Amino acid sequence: MGRFSDFFSKELGRRQVWLFFLLATFVYVVPLILADYPYIDDNWRSLSAAAGSAWAEQGRLFTELFYNLLTFSNAAPNIFPLPLLIATLAMAAALTSLTFHYYPQPTIACCLVMLPLWYNPFFLQNLSYQYDGPTMALSVVAVIYAITFRSPSRIQQWLVPSFLVALAIGLYQVSFNVFLGLCCLEVLRGANDKLAWPKWCELIGWKIAQAFLGCLIYAVSAYPFTQHNRTLLLNWTAEPLLQLHVNIARVLEKVVLLFHGGFAWLFAGLLLCAVAGAVRLGLNVVARQDSTANKMLIGLICVLALPVVTLLVSGMALFFRDFNEGARTLMGFAVLLVLLFYLSHLALARIHERLPLLLMVPLLAMLSLSYAYGRVLTVQKAFAASALLSLEQDIASNRQLLEAKRIYMSVTYSDHWLRGAAGSFKQMPVLHYLLNIDFYMLAENLPKVGITNVVAEKERRNATRVGYQGYPPVLESQYYRIYLLGDYGFIVMKEPAPIKTLHW
Structure with missing residues (x-):
């Protein structure tokens, strides 16, 4: 019994973390594989003459190239569930990389903090697509590696994440919300770890530069193939703020559907733990060996990061004229969950090293929702x-x-x-x-x-x-x-x- 309990608190190696994520990610998609249901767009894609084409004109050129390479053809015959299995393997590796990025000496509880990037309830709709689902998952994988990539070469540190961001957008544009959300978490993590002021400012600068260059690379590679009616923004001459307000209200109306019955109580408890973690993070900012002005600026940016991550639940989709309120556009909700888990881990680990294992409860609820x-x-x-x-x-x-x-x-x-x-x-x-x-x-x-x-x-x-x-x-x-x-x-x-x- 003692050895079993020690497993939940001991430090894990990279292989153990990868095996944990491989099992956890696979268990989550088992119901979709067993259902084997061609979901909406899958029907016309599998029957079209070009078999699954039309991604390039949707601004997702790299999705088309992915299926061309995977099927050794100029089209995309349906080979489900192979693409989903590949995406699951890639996600397990990416989550392993992100876990060691956040926690150099991770435990099982540390792994739980990252799992919502896959256990996002709204992501189930993305994964329902036998064609589009795996590439949407791979776009998140690209985003995660853009965050975790490290190199002593400044040129590589700038270019490689930027190309990964461009790849992610070219697979599924909405994944850019995930990148921006994880950048906000990087800012919060740097503040909590008492990263020196110059390093902390440099971190923000790097992320802004990577996001800008990533969008630029996408603009000259995949964007020229996009149909322009898909890129129309809000009509700025017709009360754009009201349009934004309406779009946000529609998203909120859909998100609230998740908080029903026991889910409402679970997330209320998670929110309370996250608030306690935010207070601890604030105390760490106050305890920094910095000037008062620097500490106030860090505190202000950290406070602003919270509503930004919340807005990024739908993010860039809010600004398009053809607003899509579908669950597949709410990929940013995963980052909001990771934020809540990260802050909760800060609070619970302070009390007892095994208390963060309570994060298993909301994850089990999300797993039951998948089934x-x-x-x-x-x-x-x-x-x-x-x-x-x-x-x-x-x-x-x-x-x-x-x-x-x-x-x-x-x-x-x-x-x-x-x-x-x-x-x-x-x-x-x-x-x-x-x-x-x-x-x-x-x-x-x-x-x-x-x-x-x-x-x-x-x-x-x-x-x-x-x-x-x-x-x-x-x-x-x-x-x-x-x-x-x-x-x-x-x-x-x-x-x-x-x-x-x-x-x-």
């Missing part, structure tokens, strides 16, 4: 297969529909399609936000079963007009009606009724 989400994906996969089979049989059994020039599928959004996961959605509201599937069926799925004349309707008014003008449907099922006018068909979804809670 709950995996079950929801499995239910969604079964529902999608049933929907696809139903549509295929209805169209294939009617010769007129099968030979129609085109069948337009209306897109009806609802929160009530997936009845099989209603209980999970009620207990964990964040699961519905993570799933982000509020449609019955994507037209891109039908070619999988040989139906190639169905396309998504850009606007619903044509199908709606057919539905309400009294034309008799050719076919009708529980979820949709199919109409036929001449050589053109229309699939009109029925509005699903709200799911009623069953009482036994």
Whole structure:
């Protein structure tokens, strides 16, 4: 028993830390691998002629190159879960590097501080994409190595992290929020470790220079391939502050979904520990052997770093005209969690060396959320297969529909399609936000079963007009009606009724 307890407090070697992270990161993605569900964009990417192309025009040139290299082709046939396994291995190595960067003599508790970079609940949506998920993870890996890279050569110290930042942005632009957030943590860590004033200022200067040069390298490499409608910023002539306020409110509304039931109490406790850690950090700043002016400036920058990390939960996405509030854009939430864990570790380690092991509790909660989400994906996969089979049989059994020039599928959004996961959605509201599937069926799925004349309707008014003008449907099922006018068909979804809670 004594040897077992010593394991949690003894210093770990690099190999032991890597094995810990390898196990922890793999366990987190097991539910996604078992579900094996092609998530939204995966459908059209796997069926397109170029198989998974169009990343370059989204500003993610390096994602396209990654799949070209990995598949030894000019396209990207679906080879899931190999890319995710590669990304998991890379993340384990990156987290090992970051742990030794923060703690030269790490224990298991020190490793727990870094784990939220992977155990970010909102990152589950990123990892749901069989194509995009692994490269989004690799963009975080590049960011971590940009932080931990050290070289006696000043030129290398400037250039290598900058190229890594450019690589990260070229894999997924939102990862730049993670880099900026980790830079803020570097500033706080330097202040807590009583880094000499010139060194501390130099650290800030290096990070600013690396971020600027990284963006510059990205601008001349991957950005020229980007479609310009994806880069439009807020309209600065139409109350930009109000637009920012609305965007922040929308993000906050989504983040709050996580704090439900036991999660609210867990994070309240974590926040209290982090506040205690922030006080300790402040006392360390006061105890520095520096001038009062220097200490006040360090304290002010440390205080400002906290709201900056919070804003970086969504970060740069807030400033785009086409604002995306999806969970996959909230990669900065991982850095906010690491900040809370880091400050909590400061407070708990001060009391007892084993108390920081309490950080396992919120991590276990996030792990359980991953497995709950995996079950929801499995239910969604079964529902999608049933929907696809139903549509295929209805169209294939009617010769007129099968030979129609085109069948337009209306897109009806609802929160009530997936009845099989209603209980999970009620207990964990964040699961519905993570799933982000509020449609019955994507037209891109039908070619999988040989139906190639169905396309998504850009606007619903044509199908709606057919539905309400009294034309008799050719076919009708529980979820949709199919109409036929001449050589053109229309699939009109029925509005699903709200799911009623069953009482036994």
